[in-house]
Amino acid sequence: MRIVKTAEERKNEILDVAEQLFAEKGFDNASTNDIIKRIGIARGTLYHHFGSKEEILDALVERMTRDAIARSKAVVSDRSHPLLDRLTGAIIALDINDGAGPEVFEQIHKPQNALLHQKMQERLISGVVPLISELIREGNETGAFDSKYPDEAAEMILIYSNIAFDALAGLTEEELVHKGQAFICHVERILGAEEGSLAPAIMNILNR
Amino acid sequence: MRIVKTAEERKNEILDVAEQLFAEKGFDNASTNDIIKRIGIARGTLYHHFGSKEEILDALVERMTRDAIARSKAVVSDRSHPLLDRLTGAIIALDINDGAGPEVFEQIHKPQNALLHQKMQERLISGVVPLISELIREGNETGAFDSKYPDEAAEMILIYSNIAFDALAGLTEEELVHKGQAFICHVERILGAEEGSLAPAIMNILNR
């Protein structure tokens, strides 16, 4: 009466439960025992599919970031929208909690998840920087931007948005708006865009 | 023949060894057993001074960041130097490895030290942002800068310099210079400073 599944099926099952547990208790506090108990498999089964606990984390990070980057890429490639909309859309696509569930993104910033957070950030940055910098170059040609260092500009914008928008828990609505406006202003300056040119693009995206 | 020391002495001894070990093996891989063996104390002694392994980490982070922030503060407060020198000096003071030893800063970015890294970053940012933003306000008055959001500008500059200058391991000399120039350019734009006004200030600091 032993239940057998394909390797892919079982791996995804493990990742699903790992995602839940890391969100609930954090990577450090969630044990491999927690995972196997919740699924109802034996210890050996888990280690048959993944070589270590960290390997589970890596696979999970891969799965989580793949979607976000794909979404970002889709927005960037869609030339039917104006350039500025594509820029803001690509960035926003990263921050908004994907379908998987918001509780993950809420707990991700807790100290127990420092590793998860760092790995996700690394992947997101390296995956999206090329997209954004290409967009910046495009803007340079149309005259919308005037950036001397598109790669580094993209890097700076993405790193900041990833870190700074982590800790927006204890902020009032007013502070939040202020922080958002500051961000827009600084992005405009970094890109050499006209002042106020980005704000409407963000509205376009959010109301879409 | 039991060796007794004051609590402060012993605590510092523990932190010294912890710093070594975290640098050698990373926070996760260095066990409390490693610490007590290297010092030659018993398990109970360690837990008499620190309530948990994470408490050791916190104390260590405190001790490490205290110096860096103090250095930064000293530079900012020294009004005998020009404003721009104080700005660049305060930022550079954070990145340069302090006397403690460079091996710590080399290993700090490894995955096993994600927690340490995150906690240090948080403390550094929250400690130095007020200093820098005050400096920016000062520059606004003298006309050197034109920043609408001094706090967020300081935050953005500090976060980027902390993250981006982590991974400069596999870069050529040329790439490094390019990245440095890009950073200067973007800081100037964020602050609304005149183009090229920051570069000489950085030279001043580095050659001091």
Added chain:
DNA sequence: AAGCTTACCGACAAGTTGTCGGTAAGCTTT
């Protein structure tokens, strides 16, 4: 010298990760 505070000790409980020989399910292959 008695007493109190506190640094120190080490055995122990409870839990963690990763290993390994063995079992059984579902394939080919003949």
Added chain:
DNA sequence: AAAGCTTACCGACAACTTGTCGGTAAGCTT
């Protein structure tokens, strides 16, 4: 259909972790 092979699965086990706790001893007061 039987034999054989691959591979998903099992669970006991070793080796280690962190944190606890009753007890010891050093250095203070009083």
